[in-house]
Amino acid sequence: MGSQEVSTADWQGKHVTVAGLGVSGIPAARALHERGALVTVVNDGDDERARAQAAELEALGITVRLGDGATLPPSTELVVTAPGWKPDKPLFLAAAEAGVDIWGDVELAWRLRGTNGREAAPWLAVTGTNGKTTTVRMLASILEAAGLRTAAVGNIGVSLLDAVLGETEYDVLAVELSSYQLHWAPSLRAHSAAVLNLAPDHLDWHGSMEAYAADKGRVYEGNTVACVYNAADPATEELVREADVEEGCRAIGFTLGAPGPSQLGVVDGILVDRAFVKNRQKQAQELAEVSDVNPPAPHNIANALAAAALARAFGVEPAAVRDGLRNFRPDAHRIEHVADIDGVAYVDDSKATNTHATEASLAAYDSIVWIAGGLAKGATFDELVTGAAKRLRGVVLMGADRALIHEALTRHAPEVPVVDLDRTDTGAMSEAVEHAARLARPGDTVLLAPACASMDMFTNYIKRGEAFADAVRARAEESA
Template identity: 55%
Template sequence: MGRGTMSASDWLAGADRTSPWREARVVVAGLGRSGFASADALLELGASVEVVDDADSGATADRGKLLGILGGRLTLGPGSSAVLPPADLVIASPGWRPSFPLLAQAAAAGIPIWSEVELAWRLSHPDRAVPWLGVTGTNGKTTTVNMVESMLSAGGYRVAAVGNVGRPVMEAVLDDAPYDVFAVELSSFQLHYTHTLSLHSAVVTNLHADHLEWYADPDAWPRPDSSPYEAYGADKARIYERTQQACVYNVADLATEHMVEEADVIEGARAIGFTLGIPRISMLGVVDDLLVDRAFIAQRRDSAVELARLSDVHPYAPHNVENALAAAALARSFGVREVDVAQGLRALRIGDHRIQTVAEVSGVTYVDDSKATNPHAAGASLRAFESVVWIAGGQAKGTSFDDLVATTAGRLRGAVVLGVDRDVVADALARHAPDVPVIVLERMDTEVMAEAVAAAAAMAQPGDVVLLAPGCASLDIFTGYADRGEAFARAARGLTEG
């Protein structure tokens, strides 16, 4: 039988851009930005594409109209995901849990389910393939990817930062620009349905409890006896599979090292650690006020080379130095020179809502880290300051705040707690920091932030930091972490000198 007469099930396992996509019926689950990019690419290749989404308004409706013009079929609106249309392949958007009816039906029928990242990887071959440098982890992913992009740009490489950072990988693959390399942020959700990815180099920045509500779904577990946390970690570990050059891990986080030890990598791939301490062989680390490399130099057995100064890292905080070291390891694995690491760090300015000073009033500094959407990220922010009035709360996503409060209680002047899961945070404070004054706000509208800032300002003393590091997601009240951070900044700037 010639290739042109094969059924899609015969060739999908090894599919690439040159496969006979006109024979394939593909269902795209979700019409967000990555779903649209996937559908657009598949329609361009001639596949029969049906897009399913329970939403049917706003950006979803606009994207749907365009895909309809391009020849796609649409099933939009409440209940659309209840039944799987005829399909040879399903492309799953990151937010869709494995137990969603459409995905569960596909799995039960043995129909392949890919992420947009998996599709992009397949369609980049054989004619649009460039190396990918991949970043995942509970915290620091976006910052690390931005640092990698800046270092590569300083080195003269044509680079695109893609993936969970904002721009779908598929968009860059379809782009006619001649990229040298992609810096790719990968969430655990994206990795869950990624099967053949083979990165040039990869890093897991850290592993801590997050998104446990998504992984409470047993359909997401790698084994029947798994826990949500184990399932979350297993998806993060997928990034190291088939790595070609360097598997970068966090020396302070043993879970990331164990992932590297257990990964099935391409022969010759190296394990590279990063540490805030003095590095051992095959590590990057810190000596005095310098970031140094003892991994990508010929004399690594008895020496290290300077990459940058701590003062080159903005904003300065220990966890951001870790991000810089992780980024440097990826960049160095790709051949970036020492001078370009430093230049990349100096040239980069991290976006809003990441340890961003937004106001100084009456000797009190107001810092927006609304991007700290889980307890570990909030803890990293808290440890960057000596005396803090902490604004926290929102959607806790099934996580615990006990360890965070127990380890940072000595830094707390006070706390203001808000959001749907405010009691989760307040109860942890009561158990582990009983002497810290806590104000719990009940209202559930956006004006709560102005109330929170006023309450925090009343507790703060000159030299203190009022820190928005919620440790929670924001969609209970706000449209996203940026909306929450902007509300905090407005309220802080609206304070008057007392």
């Protein structure tokens, strides 16, 4: 059954397989069931949580198969998948062989928007290796300051299906999209979109950097007003060139330097717009001050410029950009200042789970005692260490793959003192903070920016960040 037939036909009696329980699978199964589809949910796991979720869906009349996500149910006419399921799973290979379409939750939300009797809200979409969540939340803050009804949705944790089918009527949605979600969203057409940056990530899922970049680039397809790219990252501009957009759609760059025509940038501590002004050859519109960005680290200023570009593409006035940035508060564990102790700042960036995010974090401070390590996910650290070597007062390493970082430090920063904690229990964080405090001098920043995933020691990056913050606060109480 072709995509167009499924998208326009009545769902009544359609056999749809939903792959995966969870944040996206459960809302998808419910929405399709409510529209009369014959829904079967398949799930790899069969634990207590999955059984509880299955019981709720089965009570509605939805079929659930636990412990078997590999087999395509008979009569399936469409597969709707959770974004994390890899394209090479047997279920998808069987669907492709049978000529069955595969959609993600984003594709389903895109197809169903406007079907609840309300006008479909346009989407302002953001993707990139790092900074997506911050940028989307900044964008939503700016849109709210402009008096628009909006929400930050998508990969940020709020289901897009809930947003497009819920009772709230939005003027515009600020949408975070991962490469996984974009892979399964062939017909998405945003009002405007931004790719913030591109660095190797999730290559085990995509198979290659080229495939990863191509999936990110899907966010530009069919844009109607603006494709926002990072002038410091030529790969993002190349994706704009390759995209098939609506006539009149413009390429808009953002830069930490002085902007050229059709760009947003920074001049003398001011965020300025030379893209959405009447005479962009000669005019620039002041939007906000660098000090309005919280925190004013270089990569976060870039996030603010990208958010501002999307908001301006939607017609938002400059004052709302300024007010929205002033109102914005970053999420926990994203360059979060925890405390100052004896002239040393302690900063939690546990969310920096890859080298690209950590590079940006390290660039925000002049003299650093760096706490790093965890699960490397196949990453290498030579380039990261080379770029940061001059800023490092010392390094404290912990976690399963700390040796990889240690080896890079030995090669590229041999003069930097390193403490190697040979432990992977959660209590290691307190010891790491103690060693970092001994290495630090007044004016330094002790920075948790692990460049690695957390699951070797902690449930997630949040628990890792909380452990760091707890250890820092305990130390602050001792020194008070």
